[in-house]
Amino acid sequence: MTEAGSAATRVLDVAGLSARYGHIEALHPTDVRVEDRELVAILGPNGAGKSTLMRAIMGLVENAGTVRFRGRPLPRRAPEACAADGVVLVPEGRGIFGPMSVAENLELGAYLSGSKAEFERRQERVFSLFPRLKERLSQVAGSLSGGEQQMLAIGRALMSDPKILLLDEPSLGLAPRVVEEILGSLSALNREGLPILLVEQKAPLALKIAQRAYLLSVGRVIAEIDPRKVSSYDEIAHYYLS
Amino acid sequence: MTKSPTITFPDMTRRGLGALPWIAAAGVLAYAFFVGGYLTTVMSFALIYVVFVTGLNVFMGYAGQVSFGHNAFAALSGYTSAYLTTSHGFAPLPAFGAGLALALSCALIVGYPTLRLKGHYLAMATLAIGLIVYEVAVEWTSVTQGYMGISGIPPIGIAGYEITSERGQLAFLTVIVALATLVSWRIRESRFGRALSAVAGSEDAARALGISASRYKLSAFLASAAFAALAGSLFVHVVGFVSPEVYGLHMVVLAFTMLYVGGIGTIAGPFVGAVIISLLPEMFRQFKDYQDLAYGAALILLLIYAPRGLSTISSLFRRAAAKKAVVS
Known part of the structure; x- marks a missing residue:
């Protein structure tokens, strides 16, 4: 290869x-x-x-x-x-937006996409990969555990459909x-x-x-x-x- | 004690406390409206500052940037209003239109290169703008009349109807402030607002998600400059006089104090902060020589006990309730 x-x-x-x-x-x-x-x-x-x-x-x-x-x-x-x-980067140290909720972080990931249906589809994909994010949707991102924050950072990147x-x-x-x-x-x-x-x-x-x-x-x-x-x-x- | 007391804290009470700063500030406003006299003047100034600080809040609170130079935009628009209405017989509204255009073009010219700077550099660059505009206001005497200032500026008026009474002006300013606060709220809740708070959170992370940080910083800068311009023009019409000192560095210091005491990044912050900071010196007037001392002490106490600002006072009560729950 x-x-x-x-x-x-x-x-x-x-x-x-x-x-x-x-x-x-x-x-x-x-x-x-x-x-x-x-x-x-x-x-x-x-x-x-x-x-x-x-x-x-x-x-x-x-x-x-x-x-x-x-x-x-x-x-x-x-x-x-x-x-x-x-081409989407999940930066070192995660770079999540701490004061915002998990949902808002994910929303920002899909910033460049306008369609609601597409947004839902991508969000489902993220939830199937990281079910814990769905449970924490309204929680403030800064209060998540380190692992959850990393999941959020990856999930947020996936929301832009890389x-x-x-x-x-x-x-x-x-x-x-x-x-x-x-x-x-x-x-x-x-x-x-x-x-x-x-x-x-x-x-x-x-x-x-x-x-x-x-x-x-x-x-x-x-x-x-x-x-x-x-x-x-x-x-x-x-x-x-x- | 695994259950978090913040969850058991009744939601209704919390919402009630959240409205408390609004109610208190609005109460003072209503009181000023009925009592009239000197308090009306103080409150008029406070409301003009609400407009200015609301703009500053968009740039500093939402977008997380720092500017020491927004007084420049107030000065540009204020002087344009003063000059066009006194020397060229413009009505206040078109004069303000010209002032706004001037302030925005200046903000664009200054903002485009400087917003590539970050942190201290941006703050220093904006400080320079404020100082330059101040110098121009002092030196360009053929237009600004230097330290003498421009007097005889007509009061606010729309379509030939002038608002001359102090109560009328206060009512008019209240409407403007309500609109400005509404706009600020809409900005924060919008897609644009979320992009701004992403930029405030981490510029690199925002850019890596496709959010053009420099463009959003510039937009926020322009929006806040527009608020500053509006405040600058309102001032000259309410007072009827303008001089360079009006838009000096003390305006920046005052606005910063209001923003932090009220609560930076919050919607009610500018309103609460401007009203409190305008009233504090008046409340301590009876202390005579010790007035400044009392004012300073009050500021320190406010920032110790409400570090995130008075408009977040509900969270302060919540903390106290939480502490009590832990103790009992």
């Missing part, structure tokens, strides 16, 4: 993408691609540039290079245009059991055909659900990993420790 993937099936094609914060280049020119129906993980230690890569793809940081979505170039400084094209979902470390600060639940839902979404690009620090968990993975270190892709060929995690641990 690694070599295959013609331009026709390629969903996301990131070429020579670099990003900087002021004078510091946090991400050196990087190539990443996601094929149709694929779940790709971005692994790497703290400060490797994983979040920066995600923010650069969305155009949330100053960046250079090209990002193509199904062959069409995405604008480089307009996250709202990326979202309109169906064509590819980018997730920045959805396991952050969650209990192991909750992490498995969240990653399980992502895997289910992917099996339905949704391409996913997932940033994750917990490599073993991510490799369980990913079809392919990139390893990032100090702002560079240093390896591309086929999870089926990873016999031991020593090899990955080596990168983390070096």
Whole structure:
């Protein structure tokens, strides 16, 4: 699968993408691609540039290079245009709107859609994936547990009917059991055909659900990993420790 | 004690308490209307400030931005009204139209580049606008007559009918304030309002959902500038006089105090805050030399005991009730 993937099936094609914060280049020119129906993980230690890569793809940081979505170039400084094209990010730290209710958060996810019937359809899909959100609909989002907040963040992104979902470390600060639940839902979404690009620090968990993975270190892709060929995690641990 | 006492707190009582700030402020207004005299003047100023603060609330409370420069828009519209009605014989309404257009164009020119800034930078940029407009009002004497100011501005009037009595003006201002509050409420409950609070919550998250943060910030800036312009023009017609000091930095300080004491981001906040802050100095007038001291102390007490503003006082009672329930 690694070599295959013609331009026709390629969903996301990131070429020579670099990003900087002021004078510091946090991400050196990087190539990443996601094929149709694929779940790709971005692994790497703290400060490797994983979040920066995600923010650069969305155009949330100053960046250079090209990002193509199904062959069409995405604008480089307009996250709202990326979202309109169906490239949707669940940001690190969830970014839910704390003072608003769960229902209002979901409503904002569907901000770009006008149709009521479509809204209901998407909301049903979110509820079937995360039934707990339905129970908490009128609750203030800030009062949800960490895991529920993450479910809400993913649910909110799904409300915009993404064509590819980018997730920045959805396991952050969650209990192991909750992490498995969240990653399980992502895997289910992917099996339905949704391409996913997932940033994750917990490599073993991510490799369980990913079809392919990139390893990032100090702002560079240093390896591309086929999870089926990873016999031991020593090899990955080596990168983390070096 | 697993059951939350907030749920057992009777809903009717809570709603009643929620209306309390409204009722109190409206009561003072009605009292001023019947008593007349000096209190009517104080309340007229308070109502003009309600309009100004309501606008500021859209930008600061709903959209979560900071502006120290909205006095500029009040000044632009106020001076336009004053100049056109005194020197060119305009009626108040078309003069206000011109003032509003000027204020909005200025807000657009200033807002477009500065709203790309965040936090402190935006606040500093807006502070500069206020200072620049103040300087222009002082120096451009051929139009503004500098520190002397423009006097003899006609009172508010529509279609030849002028509202000259103080009670009439108060009634007119009450209608304007009711409309302004209604608009503010509609904004908050609208799609636009929710987008604003999303931007206030997290700009990046809002953008990642397809909400154009800069466009909504600019729209909120323009909307609040329009409120400020209306307040500026109302002022010159009610007082009949305008000078640069009217729209000085103290206007910003006063408006901020009103916004925070009333409750930022709430619908009743601007109304409650403006009325209270306008009345406080009057209540302490008998203290003579200690008036400012009493005023300052009252402000501190208000912000300690109602940190989210007086219009959220119902939640304060709810907390007290909750505490009592825990104790017993």
